[in-house]
Amino acid sequence: MLLGKxxxxxxxxxxxxxxxxxxxxxxxxxxxxxxxxxPVADLTDIAIVQGADSYVHFLGRRERRGPAGPNVxxxxxxxxxxxxxxxxWRSLGNFHRDQEAxxxxxxxxxxxxxQGAVYVFVRNAGGGLQMRREGKGGKWGAWQDLKxxxxxxxxxxxxxxxxxxxxxxxxxxxxxxxxxxxxxxxLRSTRTxxxxxAVEGSxxxxxxxxxxxxxxxxxxxxxxxxxxxxGGWPVPVGGYPGDGAVVALRTRLDGYDCTVLAQRGxxxxxxxxxxxxxxxxxxxxxxxxxxxxxxxPALALDGHGRVVVAVRGRDGSVSVTRQESGPGLTLxxxxxxxx
Numbered sequence: 001m002l003l004g005k006x007x008x009x010x011x012x013x014x015x016x017x018x019x020x021x022x023x024x025x026x027x028x029x030x031x032x033x034x035x036x037x038x039p040v041a042d043l044t045d046i047a048i049v050q051g052a053d054s055y056v057h058f059l060g061r062r063e064r065r066g067p068a069g070p071n072v073x074x075x076x077x078x079x080x081x082x083x084x085x086x087x088x089w090r091s092l093g094n095f096h097r098d099q100e101a102x103x104x105x106x107x108x109x110x111x112x113x114x115q116g117a118v119y120v121f122v123r124n125a126g127g128g129l130q131m132r133r134e135g136k137g138g139k140w141g142a143w144q145d146l147k148x149x150x151x152x153x154x155x156x157x158x159x160x161x162x163x164x165x166x167x168x169x170x171x172x173x174x175x176x177x178x179x180x181x182x183x184x185x186x187l188r189s190t191r192t193x194x195x196x197x198a199v200e201g202s203x204x205x206x207x208x209x210x211x212x213x214x215x216x217x218x219x220x221x222x223x224x225x226x227x228x229x230x231g232g233w234p235v236p237v238g239g240y241p242g243d244g245a246v247v248a249l250r251t252r253l254d255g256y257d258c259t260v261l262a263q264r265g266x267x268x269x270x271x272x273x274x275x276x277x278x279x280x281x282x283x284x285x286x287x288x289x290x291x292x293x294x295x296x297p298a299l300a301l302d303g304h305g306r307v308v309v310a311v312r313g314r315d316g317s318v319s320v321t322r323q324e325s326g327p328g329l330t331l332x333x334x335x336x337x338x339x
Contacts, residue, residue: 001310004082005054007303011310011338012048013318017041019058022318022338023083027303032320032338038086040075044107051112055080059108059120060089072102074120074132092120092132095143101125109155114163114183121167123151129169129178131187146187148176158205158213168205168215170198177230196234197221202241206248206259208278216246216261225263225273227280237284239273242266249299250277251307253329260307260329264293270311274329291319291335307331 001011007027013020015037022034038058045061056079063072074092079085096102106123113119118134129146150172157167163183169176174193180186198217208214208229215228218241225246226234239246242264249260253274261273261284270293275284291311298310307323309331319335 001298001300001308002048002050002056003054003300003303006082008082009300009302009308010056010079010082011298011318011320012038013312014043014046018043019046024302028306030336032336033083034338040077040089044072047108047110049110049112049118051116051118052114053116054082055112055116057110057112057118058086058089059110059118061105061107061122062091063103069099070103071099072105074108074122076118076120092140093143095122095130095132095145096125105130106151106153106155109157109167111157111159111165111167113159113165117184119157119165121155121157123153123155123169127151127171129155129167146178147189148178149173151176152200154201154203156203156205156215158207160207160211160213162211164211166205166213168203168213170200170203170217190230196228199223199241199243201243202245204246204248206250208250208259214248214259214278216248218246225261229278235280237261237273237275237280239263239271239284239286240266241271242268245296247297247299249301249307251301251305254327258329260299262297262299262309264295264297269293270297270309272309272329272331289331291321 008024011022018040019038020035022032025031042062042064047059058077060075075089077089078087094102104125109121111119120132127150129148132143152170164180167178174195177190178187197220202218205213225239228234247262257277259277265271270289270291273284273286293311310320318338321332321335324330
């Protein structure tokens with residue numbers, strides 16, 4: 001769920017044959033147009049990322065069957081304005097020339113730097129990290145091998161407000177990170193893997209201070225949610241997570257800088273947590289919305305700065321609610337089902 005330059009939110013979900021898209025009719029409004037089908041055949045995975053210019057980039061893994069058997073490539077498309085059509089999908093190829101190795105690549109993950117350049121990251125067949133970057137004028141550079149080993153399929157790239165790209169990856173050796181020292185500079189591995197182990201698919205990143213990320217994940221040993229910042233140790237923040245990601249958002253509540261967390265709970269409903277930003281040790285206040293949640297929830301701020309939450313139900317339906325006026329974070333109990 002992403003906010004456009006015009007203050008309207010757009011919500012995307014996977015479906016057979018591509019993506020479904022809903023768009024707010026007015027900034028901060030209750031009415032949504034959609035669903036509109038964004039067709040893309042043979043898609044196995046998709047990452048959706050947004051730059052500071054509000055352009056929305058779609059990065060897909062596509063597996064097609066040819067005369068010599070199945071083959072995989074990566075594709076890219078752009079939506080330049082809220083509610084407008086998506087461009088043609090263009091292939092970014094596959095960094096493996098061997099067809100069998102090419103089938104073992106992971107899902108794409110992406111980031112957009114301050115200059116609007118798109119970065120694509122993929123786990124290769126050997127468990128290392130590959131990157132391809134869009135240059136000036138939309139020309140793509142060659143795939144680069146950033147090394148690493150034993151990486152899980154999910155990668156978490158992020159960009160700081162100053163434009164520095166950082167990648168966090170879980171692995172069988174612990175957490176591995178790559179980071180830029182300067183905007184548009186090379187990404188370098190930070191050091192030997194950190195001996196922290198996250199449940200695959202649970203990691204989220206949030207910039208909580210200038211050029212500093214807080215990472216949230218479900219700890220593989222305790223099954224609880226933790227918060228981690230470089231140079232420190234993971235801090236338990238509670239929660240009763242099910243499978244899937246911890247989703248994080250930064251906003252102001254009652255005049256205080258706060259972090260909002262959302263996750264699918266072990267019981268299958270949406271859990272919401274709130275704490276002071278970088279103050280997790282002071283406690284995270286969790287609440288169970290009792291709203292059914294299948295897969296990862298989505299969090300965003302609308303055009304009026306209010307928190308909006310979206311979830312999917314078992315029947316595939318999408319429902320949204322938003323922050324009500326009043327102290328703290330109170331979500332409306334009335335969920336609007338998008339049809």
